[in-house]
Amino acid sequence: MKISELGEFGFIDAIKEGTLFNPESVVIGIGDDGAVYKTTVGMEQIAVIDTMVENSHFIIQRTGDWYDVGIKAVVSNLSDIAAMGGIPTHIVLSTAIAGNMEVDDLISLYKGIKDICRKYSVNIIGGDTVMSKEGLVITVAAFGEIEAGRAIPRGGARIGDxxxxxxxxxxxxxxxxxxxxxxxxxxxxxxxxxxxxxxxxxxxxxxxxxxxxxxxxxxxxxxxxxxxxxxxxxxxxxxxxxxxxxxxxxxxxxxxxxxxxxxxxxxxxxxxxxxxxxxxxxxxxxxxxxxxxxxxxxxxxxxxxxxxxxxxxxxxxxxxxxxxxxx
Amino acid sequence: MKISELGEFGFIDAIKEGTLFNPESVVIGIGDDGAVYKTTVGMEQIAVIDTMVENSHFIIQRTGDWYDVGIKAVVSNLSDIAAMGGIPTHIVLSTAIAGNMEVDDLISLYKGIKDICRKYSVNIIGGDTVMSKEGLVITVAAFGEIEAGRAIPRGGARIGDxxxxxxxxxxxxxxxxxxxxxxxxxxxxxxxxxxxxxxxxxxxxxxxxxxxxxxxxxxxxxxxxxxxxxxxxxxxxxxxxxxxxxxxxxxxxxxxxxxxxxxxxxxxxxxxxxxxxxxxxxxxxxxxxxxxxxxxxxxxxxxxxxxxxxxxxxxxxxxxxxxxxxx
Missing domain, CATH: 3.90.650.10 (PurM-like C-terminal domain)
Incomplete structure (x- = not known):
């Protein structure tokens, strides 16, 4: 089945299950205007965002499958959180999808996203889905926490390090x-x-x-x-x-x-x-x-x-x- | 000048000034792997994400200018935060840009983004820029705060309301x-x-x-x-x-x-x-x-x-x- 036949709500229904892997901090997850979550006293928040574009960042069948794209779209963000010294907690994501994309491919993409989120106990708390005339564009924004004042910047290298x-x-x-x-x-x-x-x-x-x-x-x-x-x-x-x-x-x-x-x-x-x-x-x-x-x-x-x-x-x-x- | 001639770092230099309109809560803004910010004790966090695609959500010259696209890409997110009862605090954004886009147009887009963020004292704390083969795809993720337990859901309507x-x-x-x-x-x-x-x-x-x-x-x-x-x-x-x-x-x-x-x-x-x-x-x-x-x-x-x-x-x-x- 093509995505254009399934429609937005059919698609959301197909992927909304199994999105919370650390539910304790989540007050409202997918399905409202916005997600609501709790933060930890004494911790600061980290936010990152990263986009992957089909045929620029990946070429399906040649450099990997849709499942991999899901993995990598999340990993690139979790890596940015690691690069601040943080613990990833949640993601929100947006996909611009071509109408002729196969539903099975989209489900593979989401399986990759969910598997990597499960592995790192990261919640998927929101998303947006729009149509693209061309290939897929996926944007993930990830959040994390770090002990107040302890984020590790780029600019802190010292002589003798x-x-x-x-x-x-x-x-x-x-x-x-x-x-x-x-x-x-x-x-x-x-x-x-x-x-x-x-x-x-x-x-x-x-x-x-x-x-x-x-x-x-x-x-x-x-x-x-x-x-x-x-x-x-x-x-x-x-x-x-x-x-x-x-x-x-x-x-x-x-x-x-x-x-x-x-x-x-x-x-x-x-x-x-x-x-x-x-x-x-x-x-x-x-x-x-x-x-x-x-x-x-x-x-x-x-x-x-x-x-x-x-x-x-x-x-x-x-x-x-x-x-x-x-x- | 075309965006492809300016390059990513030239572009970041062109837009990174004037992005914090409520700097108190920002520990690390644009320019590191991730942004770091403080949250308020007693408040829960709201996260939303929304994407606009050229020639689907807007047609330049016909439905508005690049400046408007910047405004609307942020407003659609702030509106989702309003729809939870929250106060918007920060955004991160990602733009997939065609190489033949004029730098002046991109600067107009960012002027719209900055003007609406200034109006609502919302900080721009991070972003990603990638190339798109086709038109522009812009994704904004916005964050906000709400008093713990007070977010207004969709599902709370009562008989007699x-x-x-x-x-x-x-x-x-x-x-x-x-x-x-x-x-x-x-x-x-x-x-x-x-x-x-x-x-x-x-x-x-x-x-x-x-x-x-x-x-x-x-x-x-x-x-x-x-x-x-x-x-x-x-x-x-x-x-x-x-x-x-x-x-x-x-x-x-x-x-x-x-x-x-x-x-x-x-x-x-x-x-x-x-x-x-x-x-x-x-x-x-x-x-x-x-x-x-x-x-x-x-x-x-x-x-x-x-x-x-x-x-x-x-x-x-x-x-x-x-x-x-x-x-």
Missing amino acids: IVAVSHTLGDSAGGLDVLLAGEKGYEKLKKAHRFPEPQIELGRLLVEHNCHSLNDISDGLASEINEIASASKVEIVLDREAIPISDELKIWSEKTAQDIWKFVLNGGEDYELVFTMSPEDFAVLQKTYIHVTAIGSVRQGPVGVKISHKGIENKLLPLGFHHFSEE | IVAVSHTLGDSAGGLDVLLAGEKGYEKLKKAHRFPEPQIELGRLLVEHNCHSLNDISDGLASEINEIASASKVEIVLDREAIPISDELKIWSEKTAQDIWKFVLNGGEDYELVFTMSPEDFAVLQKTYIHVTAIGSVRQGPVGVKISHKGIENKLLPLGFHHFSEE
Whole structure:
């Protein structure tokens, strides 16, 4: 069945069940003019918003299924909340849908949205559905909480800080490359692209361990670390050899004779975290959470980022993965 | 200059100034991964989201300018907050923009957004900008506050309640009709369509005066009052002659030989309020706020809405103005 045959209310009926995964704080959920929820005394609120456009952010059948789009539309927002150190609590979402979209595809999209919300105990408390002449445009706004005064900004890096990242970088861009090439295997790369994970747990640990500055890596390390340097007005130097890279990405780059650094430094949608903190706090953090790697340091110098390789430092330009400029 | 030449960061620089109109509660505004804000002890939070699509919700040059689109994208959300009885506090927004859009047009859009936010002391705390292949898609998520336990739902209408509405109905749909006809004059109708006002003040008074159920009229009275009847599981009867209608709408309908009731009952985007409360409370409310008119009552009977005209009652079907089903 096409969406145009089902209509708005039929559609709402089809998806409104099973939207609250942490209902305690919800006073009024889906189905009124607005959602109403309680906040926690002593906590500040975080709000983020992110949009994905069909054939720009994703191409169905080539880069993933509708289910994945649902996952990623939420993850990109939860990742932004992780990048403030927060706990995600609720989302509201809006979908602009082409009338000829299959109802089953839309239900897959919502299954992805619900599955990722369930995993992180995030409530779906409201939405809007409109028609689009073209492909699907999905916007998710997510809310979260953080202990008052403890949100971790981009601009807090201090001279002497360690710069570190979580897990490995470039896997999502590598996975996209594998998917577009229609290649078999490379399951870890494909998973990194199709089902990224927001680093909520690490974000919370970073609050606890006095992290000074923090970004999520949605547009590539080069872009994100330059944002930290600019906002903090510091110089950062990265050690290229220290950046954690997965074996699969190494194999894929070698096999296809591609420069691995375009994936690692400029690839989008990793949703890992890049952050700075004192070396002492970092040493303590590593005992609790092993998937973090020091890749550089913050020093006195002109604002910007350098990357060193075999003892030679080069400027690392903020070239990243921008859907905006790609068109 | 085209947007594609300016780029994302140039665009953010062009619009990020002058976004906080009530800065006290904002900890971190635009420019980090997420916005951080404080809430008020004793208040619950309201969240709403609404999307407008070019050539579906608006046609530039025919139904209004970019400035108006900015106004309306925010008003539709503030109206939803008014429809819960709340005070709007912040918005986040996302725009999917065609690369060939003129920068000046985008700046007009944002001027509309900022002007309406300034008028209601609402902060713009975050956003996302992506490219669209087609026209503009704008999504605004708005937040507000309401005294704990006092949000006014759709489903609270009680037997014996008065049904009332604010101001006059059908003016926005009438204004759209005038605009599409390219007719001169009818400034009140055009204004109702291009620059609707969210009924925040009345929403607050309704909280104070023990309103039982409340909707904003975004999809036409017929649709909204049926939502109240269904959610409240009551029968509602409206007196057609009592519904407030503006002189301009009467003149336009007569001149163009159109059925005025399609504007009044089924026209969209009025953003007036329809509500039910005890006759006693309504009498007190009218002394404070004169722009409200009783148009019916809630009675025992089968769930649904009837409309009476010259003593004869007919079923009022929930036919409304749905962008969704129009395609």
